[in-house]
Amino acid sequence: MSIKSHKNPPRKSNKMSAIPLSIVKYIRSLWMSEMILTYFHIDQEGLLVRWGGHPRHYGLSYLNTQQPANEQIAFLEGLLPVTHTQILEFVGIGRGKVAHVHLIPFQEGTWVLMFDATVEHERQQQMQQRANELSLLTYRQARLLEELEQTRAALFAEKQRLEEITQQKSQLIASLSHELRSPLTSLIGYTELLTQVKNADQEEQHYLTGVRGNINHLLNLVDNVLNQATLENNKLQLNPINSDIKSFIGELSKLFLPMVKQKNLTLSVHLDEKMPARLWIDELRLRQIFINLLSNALKFTEQGRIELSLMWQNDQLHFAVIDSGAGVKTEAREKIFQAFHRESENTQTTGTGLGLAITRQLIELMQGHIAVTDSPYGTGAKFYGYVEAKTAHIQAAMPSQEKSRFKILIAEDCAMIHTLLELYLTEAGYFVLSANDGEEALALAALQPDLILIDMHMPKYDGDVVVRNLREKKFNKPIIAISASDFETDRLYALRCGCDAYLTKPVESSLLLETVARYLSASPAHVSL
Numbered sequence: 001m002s003i004k005s006h007k008n009p010p011r012k013s014n015k016m017s018a019i020p021l022s023i024v025k026y027i028r029s030l031w032m033s034e035m036i037l038t039y040f041h042i043d044q045e046g047l048l049v050r051w052g053g054h055p056r057h058y059g060l061s062y063l064n065t066q067q068p069a070n071e072q073i074a075f076l077e078g079l080l081p082v083t084h085t086q087i088l089e090f091v092g093i094g095r096g097k098v099a100h101v102h103l104i105p106f107q108e109g110t111w112v113l114m115f116d117a118t119v120e121h122e123r124q125q126q127m128q129q130r131a132n133e134l135s136l137l138t139y140r141q142a143r144l145l146e147e148l149e150q151t152r153a154a155l156f157a158e159k160q161r162l163e164e165i166t167q168q169k170s171q172l173i174a175s176l177s178h179e180l181r182s183p184l185t186s187l188i189g190y191t192e193l194l195t196q197v198k199n200a201d202q203e204e205q206h207y208l209t210g211v212r213g214n215i216n217h218l219l220n221l222v223d224n225v226l227n228q229a230t231l232e233n234n235k236l237q238l239n240p241i242n243s244d245i246k247s248f249i250g251e252l253s254k255l256f257l258p259m260v261k262q263k264n265l266t267l268s269v270h271l272d273e274k275m276p277a278r279l280w281i282d283e284l285r286l287r288q289i290f291i292n293l294l295s296n297a298l299k300f301t302e303q304g305r306i307e308l309s310l311m312w313q314n315d316q317l318h319f320a321v322i323d324s325g326a327g328v329k330t331e332a333r334e335k336i337f338q339a340f341h342r343e344s345e346n347t348q349t350t351g352t353g354l355g356l357a358i359t360r361q362l363i364e365l366m367q368g369h370i371a372v373t374d375s376p377y378g379t380g381a382k383f384y385g386y387v388e389a390k391t392a393h394i395q396a397a398m399p400s401q402e403k404s405r406f407k408i409l410i411a412e413d414c415a416m417i418h419t420l421l422e423l424y425l426t427e428a429g430y431f432v433l434s435a436n437d438g439e440e441a442l443a444l445a446a447l448q449p450d451l452i453l454i455d456m457h458m459p460k461y462d463g464d465v466v467v468r469n470l471r472e473k474k475f476n477k478p479i480i481a482i483s484a485s486d487f488e489t490d491r492l493y494a495l496r497c498g499c500d501a502y503l504t505k506p507v508e509s510s511l512l513l514e515t516v517a518r519y520l521s522a523s524p525a526h527v528s529l
Helices: 021-029 118-195 202-232 245-262 283-299 355-365 415-427 438-447 463-472 488-497 509-522
Strands: 037-043 048-053 086-094 097-105 109-116 241-244 266-271 278-281 305-313 316-323 369-372 381-388 407-411 431-435 451-455 479-483 501-504
Touching (some): 086 118, 097 118, 118 415, 202 283, 241 283, 241 509, 245 266, 245 283, 245 305, 283 316, 283 381, 407 415, 415 431, 415 509, 431 438, 438 463, 451 463, 451 509, 463 479, 463 488, 479 488, 488 501
Parallel strands (some): 266 305, 407 431, 407 451
Antiparallel strands (some): 037 048, 037 109, 097 109, 241 278, 305 316, 316 381, 369 381
């Protein structure tokens, strides 16, 4: 350490001997000997006796001994005299300098030691600034975490709200499905039976055909609306069956013939010669696809023809629906597949705007594709595409005399549908047992029917309760569920309860009889899917 000492008159000195030995020992005990030292000796009267070191470092350029110290060294004002050692840290002296000041009483006076702490002070300020910044960051992080937690809680609450809305929507769809499909089942079934009456004249048949066509149109509208909601919830799944494709297309043609004749159009259906007799496909969804496409063609065709062409290749069922109507404008060829889009500005054109949108979604669900031909507007339209469809085995028909030995239990609470199912089965040659609720179904099951047709929603005991009860009692004969719900979750639930198959209302007589015959001929024992 370089030390300078002054007496009156001031004189430079570099000797430590200018400072009392006890003060020197004090300095060395503080480990501050390497710091810039400035010192002042002040007597009891407050007069400057001597000084040394580097007062100019602090801007103290003109110092005079035997003059009041506090008049020359401003920061000493009010500090002297002292009775015991005092340490003042980080005292601002001047010229931006900071020092640690030690006031030491000695021999009726005071020694003032100043150790430069400017660098230390700056470093401490930087550390304090970093600490403040860290504290601020910690505070901000805490606020962000709090906001994040609030956002998470809000999102969770919104998620729960949306889930509740979705659940309510699903319940509404299920309720609508049951309330609409059940009466439509009766209407379609009894209309079909009336059209088979042999002594009905041509005019009556014409009326019945018109009624049946409009009922099916209503059913298609119901299916479109319900399926759109189901597709939005990602709950619609496929349920392929062993389908007689030629019979299926024949029924479809008969459905549209009355409406085609009413508009003086022609409907032609072309099946490729290589078409397999049976395909493994979701017949219900395929029916809806073709009904939507043919209904669209019928809607926009005022004269000419409508054609449906089908061919099968490499496990794919290719189709084309062609009409001689107005066609599709170039700018609308993608929009027509959007939900609720209606291309026609004619207010007399009916429809929900869902048909083609649902058709595309169903086709994609069936691993297929659909497109519309890029042809000049006004020259008609051609919708074409394909769906996945593997071949299925041909099932041998059950002889009539064999059917009579089978007892079938029908458990259905709707009297009209119950009677309709009974008519289908008795005319096919089966012996029928009838139950109007779950309690009666359990009682009649004691007669060991060969097959049970059961509605999943009935008084006293629902179908699932009856089925579980029967399976627990080792009833091993086929049980076929019949329900107005086409939700995949409901179908899977019925199968988990112990049902072998699941049919959705309205059930066509051909599909019902085919399903019954398949399970009766397969095995008398219970077979799980």
